Amino acid sequence: MVGRYCRIYNNLDQVDDRLVDFIPSPRKINLESINKTLRSTMTTLMDARVLFDHVIKHYPSTAEQLYPIASLVKFPDFENGVIKLLVGKAANLSRQERTAMAKMLRTTSDTPSNGDDSAPNKQSFAEETLCSEMSTHAAPHSLHWISPTSNYAEHLYPRAGIMFLRLRRCLNPTTLETGLFLQYCRRLCDASAVVKAVETPGRYSASFR
Incomplete structure (x- = not known):
């Protein structure tokens, strides 16, 4: 859409401010890439946390809704415990997180390998975030199958809109x-x-x- 606008820019009426509402801002483009990534069935709980932290870093006004212990998070101890296990920080689990993760801590199976596809030349805001963060973490526990709540929500909202x-x-x-x-x-x-x-x-x- 932005590319099309650039091609027809010289033919547009420069005084028509109504067109501005139809041009997506960089903020909207970045957040839309986050939303689309959250809808993927391959997005893990850790992926969602990395994406949310990156959004908070660039857009601090979203911290109240996206922070790990925000009121929207139903089971913060469980989610934070899963993320700590995925990044290899089991020793940093709090007592509440250990209680919530009691059954998961008994898991001894190896983490399934995730095939890394070659990154495209041009990546979206969400793809750049995951590539830069995931390369530094190695998950010792096979918890990648746990989907984030946002994954289900992002699937439900489009379906509700269609119906x-x-x-x-x-x-x-x-x-x-x-x-x-x-x-x-x-x-x-x-x-x-x-x-x-x-x-x-x-x-x-x-x-x-």
Whole structure:
């Protein structure tokens, strides 16, 4: 979009300030690259923490929402404990983090190797952050499978936007929530299971909990 604007710049009306709203700022481009990276199924909990720390460094106003112990984080001790294990700092775990990570600390399996693809010539804000930070860390525990909460949220929001189109604005909130729930959990149940649960809720409700 920026490249297209540069090509047609000389033909634009220089006094039309309304066009400014359609030109993404460097801040918006950087944060959009972070959002897209968080939507990836390959993004780990440590990746999310590295990205958030980098955003806080460049945009301090976001610290209140992205800090490791922010009120939005539901289990800060668990998440911080996982990150410390991934970066090889198990000795620095606090007592609360050790309690939250009690079962994870028993893990003795080796960390699965992640194939490193050659970096492209031009990297986004998020890619540069991960490449510079991940190269200095070696994870002794196989905890890369733990997804960040933001990963699920970033997947849910686009789906909600697709479902909540203008023609569906009159939907009952409960109906919309049920549709999103079924779409998100479609790997766990098929259409026949949903039909059985609707017909006999008392018998099959436990399978959806």
